[in-house]
Structure formats: structure tokens, C-alpha cells
Amino acid sequence: MPTIPRLYVDNPLSEGAVLALGEEAANYLSRVLRLGIGGEARLFNGRDGEWLARIEAVGSRRIDLLLAQQTRAQPQGGGPGVTLLFAPVKKDETDLIVEKATELGAGAIWPVLTERTQTRTVRLDRFRKIALEAAEQTERLDLPEVAEVQALPRALEALGPGTALIYCDEAGDEAGDKSGAAWGGASGRAGPMLEVLQGLKGRDAAILVGPEGGFTPFERAGLRGRKDTFPVSLGPRILRAETAVVAALSLWQAVCGDWG
Numbered sequence: 001m002p003t004i005p006r007l008y009v010d011n012p013l014s015e016g017a018v019l020a021l022g023e024e025a026a027n028y029l030s031r032v033l034r035l036g037i038g039g040e041a042r043l044f045n046g047r048d049g050e051w052l053a054r055i056e057a058v059g060s061r062r063i064d065l066l067l068a069q070q071t072r073a074q075p076q077g078g079g080p081g082v083t084l085l086f087a088p089v090k091k092d093e094t095d096l097i098v099e100k101a102t103e104l105g106a107g108a109i110w111p112v113l114t115e116r117t118q119t120r121t122v123r124l125d126r127f128r129k130i131a132l133e134a135a136e137q138t139e140r141l142d143l144p145e146v147a148e149v150q151a152l153p154r155a156l157e158a159l160g161p162g163t164a165l166i167y168c169d170e171a172g173d174e175a176g177d178k179s180g181a182a183w184g185g186a187s188g189r190a191g192p193m194l195e196v197l198q199g200l201k202g203r204d205a206a207i208l209v210g211p212e213g214g215f216t217p218f219e220r221a222g223l224r225g226r227k228d229t230f231p232v233s234l235g236p237r238i239l240r241a242e243t244a245v246v247a248a249l250s251l252w253q254a255v256c257g258d259w260g
């Protein structure tokens with residue numbers, strides 16, 4: 001039995017309300033999904049949970065839906081949240097990062113400019129559309145906040161107090177860790193992420209992933225000297241940025257997030 005399609009709307013949702021949605025929703029439900037009067041959709045707005053709605057009237061530029069019943073309540077607060085800070089890379093790979101970060105439950109997605117970031121302009125409307133479609137598909141009840149692109153130092157200042165910054169540090173010995181120091185700490189090498197996460201349970205977190213060229217030694221020194229910052233290793237191989245995002249968010253969800 002095909003699943004009832006999900007649609008994000010910005011309208012308030014309550015029992016018995018009739019929503020008049022515009023051309024885009026009318027086109028998607030009636031033309032793409034070929035739903036007519038009596039057809040059903042599940043609506044969510046990030047505030048009022050998810051509602052089963054029935055199509056009452058269909059036009060080319062408008063579709064009316066009656067809210068029949070709430071199918072899922074809106075979760076109230078609860079566990080720690082995770083923000084993804086990432087340096088944009090090539091277009092398709094960056095689109096993938098936004099989509100996978102949404103599926104993996106990032107509460108916020110912040111594109112940041114680092115010294116070696118090559119892609120310095122982003123299409124925010126495009127990111128928000130990708131995040132919305134991924135939220136509909138992944139059965140989320142909210143949308144991640146997708147921020148304007150900003151310089152890394154500014155983004156770090158904007159992090160909430162006490163947020164644990166998990167900094168994916170790909171640099172091995174060749175990047176100046178010749179000291180062979182033990183993992184972790186301001187000057188040591190990055191700690192295995194799974195190990196570092198054990199001490200971060202219950203804390204809001206931000207995960208930082210760099211661009212194709214990685215972080216400069218200057219950036220690394222700044223990050224390692226920063227309070228509440230935890231350099232982590234994602235193993236002995238250099239991962240593409242989009243792979244690192246998926247790996248880091250998956251580990252965080254499994255240890256600190258809502259996969260438990």
C-alpha cells in the first residue's frame with residue numbers, strides 16, 4: 001500500500017481546519033501524485049505535529065484540504081541537538097551534504113567559509129528546498145534551520161554557550177603532529193570520535209567538517225586552542241567532506257543522539 005504523501009506547510013494545523021494551499025501543492029498532489037477529491041496527505045509544520053488531511057477541492061492553482069486527525073504529536077524538546085558546520089564543496093556534493101544532514105537529524109545546517117573553501121557562494125533557497133524535501137521524505141516533524149553562509153570565526157562565536165564543538169581533524173602527523181602526542185587535547189592528535197563522544201553525552205553539539213583542502217595549520221591551532229572544542233579522527237583514511245559529514249553525524253546520533 002503506497003504511503004500517504006507528506007507535505008510541509010507553514011499554516012497552523014488543528015482538527016477541522018480547512019487549508020487552501022497554492023499552485024505548487026495543487027500541482028504536486030493532483031498532477032504528480034494524481035490525487036483527487038477524497039485523496040489523503042499528511043501535513044506537518046514543525047510546530048503542531050503531523051495531521052492526516054483529506055482533499056476537499058482541487059484546482060490548477062489551489063487545493064483545499066480538511067484536517068481530519070493528528071497522526072503524530074510534535075515532540076516537545078527532549079535530547080541534545082546537533083548543528084552541522086560545513087565548508088561548501090562542489091555543487092552536487094554540497095547538495096548531498098544538506099540532504100544527508102537533514103536525514104541524519106541535524107537541527108541546524110550552517111555553511112561556513114574557511115581559508116581553503118573554494119565554493120564561496122551558495123544558493124540558500126536551493127539548500128532550503130533540498131532540506132524541506134528531505135524532511136518530508138525522512139518523516140521528520142521539523143525542518144533544520146539552514147543559515148546564510150558565514151565566515152568560520154563568526155559561526156563559532158554564534159554557537160550556544162557550552163555547545164561542544166566536535167572538530168573533524170583529518171590531519172595526521174604530516175600536518176604538524178610530529179610530536180606523536182597522545183590523542184586529544186589542545187596540542188595532541190585528534191581522538192577517535194567514538195571515544196571522544198563518550199564524554200559528550202547530553203550536551204548540545206556542533207560538528208565541523210572542512211573543505212576539499214582541509215584546514216590550514218593556522219585554523220587548526222585556533223580550533224585546538226578553543227574552549228569546548230574536541231578534535232576527532234574519523235580513522236586513518238582521508239574521507240571526502242560529504243563522507244565525513246555522514247560518518248560524523250551517524251556516530252553522534254548513535255552515541256549522543258536519538259538512535260539509542
Ligand code: SAM
Pocket residue numbers: 167168169170171208209210211212213214215232233234235236237238239240241244
Ligand atoms: N586535508 C585533507 C587532505 O589531506 O587531503 C582533505 C580534507 S577532507 C577532503 C575534508 C574534511 O573532511 C576535512 O577537513 C575533515 O574535516 C574531514 N575529514 C576527512 N577525513 C577525515 C578523517 N580521517 N578524520 C577526521 N576528519 C576527516
